[in-house]
């Protein structure tokens with residue numbers, strides 16, 4: 539018998555990607571259930587190349603018998619349903635911001651702190667970090683092990699898919715509006731995004747930073763080391779998929795560019811592309827659809843003692859969300875839920891071939 543998996547938010551950007559990643563990686567599920575709001579009853583979503591799943595309503599769904607829930611329905615919805623699913627016996631791997639800083643909920647990036655997964659037993663919930671945090675801590679971890687990070691200054695260039703389907707549609711509509719000279723009306727994002735950049739993601743905090751910037755700091759400390767200082771500026775850019783980050787690090791000990799590159803190269807999940815020519819670095823458009831965290835432009839930062847600068851790019855819907863969640867599910871299934879439960883036939887039952 540394989541695992542029973544429910545995907546909550548299955549009609550959204552992240553949920554759809556979760557279904558793709560589960561199928562691609564042949565997660566040992568013998569039942570996959572797609573859940574969304576009651577607005578989506580009657581809709582169907584793809585699972586792998588050949589299958590479709592009927593979407594069911596989260597509100598009335600009974601989680602008894604479900605082993606693992608992959609969740610991305612937004613923070614408020616997750617706050618309400620995750621304890622109900624956990625109480626019914628499922629382990630919820632949640633992509634929203636709601637549970638991340640709960641001391642009884644582990645916040646996990648499998649390349650960085652896989653052992654923290656054991657903490658799921660407290661509440662039956664594991665949190666997936668923010669997309670910008672995930673790709674940053676994957677790149678920082680080998681460098682921290684090498685020379686101990688003291689401070690990180692990061693500027694992000696975040697794609698609109700990080701704000702959901704509606705933000706992607708908004709970029710498309712506004713771009714078209716610019717070309718046909720139509721009026722531009724920001725609806726989902728705060729200002730015009732087509733041919734523009736917006737230094738405002740999530741709400742403003744009392745100190746003038748945004749919640750997205752705060753999340754990058756507190757989540758990095760929870761995952762990697764509570765002593766690391768992080769200063770972030772988070773910016774939405776007119777890119778559909780793929781987040782980029784310009785990161786400056788200050789270390790306690792000396793670190794050479796060569797040693798940093800070697801450490802990055804030998805880390806699972808990282809692909810170093812770093813040559814000083816036109817093809818020698820990776821951009822978001824090239825990282826879309828890929829699993830790796832790409833590191834380019836590694837160089838010394840001579841403005842601080844033991845300083846290093848780099849450019850880090852990843853697909854925010856994959857490593858920044860769905861892939862990270864499925865990787866957590868794989869460790870959970872293998873290590874804590876009784877292993878792979880033998881070889882499981884690919885799912886066919888609930889779906890109709892299209």
Ligand SMILES: NC(=O)c1ccc[n+]([C@@H]2O[C@H](COP(=O)([O-])OP(=O)(O)OC[C@H]3O[C@@H](n4cnc5c(N)ncnc54)[C@H](OP(=O)(O)O)[C@@H]3O)[C@@H](O)[C@H]2O)c1
Nearest residue numbers: 547549550551552574575578610611612634700702703859
């Ligand atoms: N996009 C990213 O890069 C990223 C990365 C990490 C984390 N996240 C987080 O993941 C969550 C979803 O992001 P997204 O980009 O996938 O958003 P999205 O494209 O807007 O999708 C939202 C999903 O949530 C469902 N939903 C909304 N209200 C619901 C309700 N009351 N009950 C059940 N389902 C409900 C929607 O279902 P309907 O279609 O029925 O409305 C849809 O499936 C957010 O919390 C986001 O912060 C996103």
